[in-house]
Amino acid sequence: MRPFTYTGAKSKDEALQAFHNSSHYLAGGTNLIDLMKEHVAQPEQLIQVKNLKFKNISANKKGGYTLGAMLSNADTANHKDIRSHYPLLSMAMLSAATAQIRNMATNGGNLLQRTRCPYFFETSMPCNKREPGSGCGALKGMNAQHAIFGYSEACIATHPSDMCVALAAIGATVEVQQRDGNSRHIDFSEFHRLPGDQPEKDTNLETGELITAIHLPKPVLSNHYAYVKIRERSSYAFALISVAAGFQIENDKISEIGLAMGGVAHKPWKLTKAEDFLLGKQPTEANFKKAADLAMADAKPFEDNAYKVQMGKNAIVRALNEAKEKAV
Template sequence: MRAFTYTRAKDATSAIKLLAENPNAKFLAGGTNLLDLMKEDVERPNALIDISELDLSEIKPIINGANQGGISLGGLGKNTDSANHLLVRQHYPLLSQAILAGASGQIRNMATNGGNLLQRTRCPYFYEVAMPCNKREPGTGCGAREGINRMHAIFGWSEHCVAVYPSDMAVALTALDATVIVRSANGQQRSIPIADFYRLPGNEPEKDTNLMHGELITAIELPKNRFAEQSYYLKVRDRASYAFALVSVAAALEIEGNTIKQARIAMGGVAHKPWRALKAEQILVGKEATEATFKRAANAEMADAKPLTHNAFKVELGNRSIVLALQMAVNGGKA
């Protein structure tokens, strides 16, 4: 690990100012991803600004604003606290399921909500500094494109990067139309729909999000919805514990009678960002909640997949996973 300075921030204003003044500085909250990357010499900040004691951890109802009637998750709230909070469990069980599917209990106790959104890919070529990686060092090439790419993207990849985004929490937040609230050095606040928060790799795979340097995630807002009773998070992985998704599906439905009034589907493990299955959603709305409908929706979504040398299995896996997640959602998470 390379040398760095350490500052414990007293308030959000000073923390943001310190970061904005130094292009090589990083915020430190739970540190569950950043410190690993520093140890591997992937991240090389010359300064860490500890924000762990800032008052940004509250989970509360939203009284006013665009998301009135929803809830706000503090950016520094712990993953464990968010997953187990009564408001989340009652009104957004999909989010609770997704958080609990990620990492281990010890890591969830340390990891923050904002940090979870900002975690970086687990692509082994990104972690191995001896290998070419445009995400780690732009212009060096993508080792995974012609290498071992079993875990990699089947949607939205470019010749510059085929890595996938790892967070389970963000997949559920994408399905739930969350908004990320950030604050900048000039004191201004902006709201970023989570669909616009993440980026596909394009020509700049080193940029994971549209967050600007000097901005701090202060909260994540969830709008009021009617998905609580019929939603489900399905995570398919190589082992049952502490593994990243081969494919995951966050499915949420609003059904009247047997007709689907609203549908939300997001996928993990398949793209550089949480992948919103818009084609599948469009097919579902107005249709009966049947296995045949679910299969048509899944087929339509997966038809655009572009697998790599070693991950063609993800196409069929994604297809089956969408169908199963929707079936589980209809049954309120029960098999």
């Protein structure tokens, strides 16, 4: 780990003013510190923001709830209002990592997790995300766990978060503070980026912006929900495939639905075609299978990760069936 300076910010204004182009905000540090130890991230300054006031969960003006960015994943997932009104989000968050990490990791930090691609972590290997222009080692290397949607020749890595898959299905908004003191809201579907020719940029945040809140919409997916996570071991492992599914049923037909996948793209992957197909239809096995076929129709796997196409279909059907059975 290289030397760095440490600033303990006492307010968001102090944090924003202290930031310079070689700074990183530090909250739980469960990802950033690992990256620093491996010399992947080399900030000259860490600005501690975990102690800032953004640690509440409260009702918002749109009938939903607002999550403070500095609140831990554990406190968020176990909060009574989140468990009651957003059980899909709670379920996804509790499937992540281990209890110890969830106690440290923050909501804002979760959104900023970097890929776990081994070529990204191994500094002796080429990686455009770590060192732009060096190449993508996974493109013709070991890519069994890599993307099947939305990748480019520059990067085929996947986004690791479970929380973000649920937020994509629910449809959240991220509030950030800008360095000039203003704030802006980013629709969750626009928060993370596909790699294109700039895979080093994971999000559409501008330099120095600080995440302060995540706004959840009015809860409409709380009656039927499921989060399916397929991984190589049952704890401390990232998803090969994950599916967040939530819907409402009225008059024996699906009236509201949210579907998203993890482990398949550079960002949480919204299953828009499957949602559009299922909306207004009966929640049957046949319709679920058709939706899964539509969701995976545009997949473009590599030789080592072709298994993800069928696994993805099975996971979507399983998540929808489990959501149907889980009536609250």
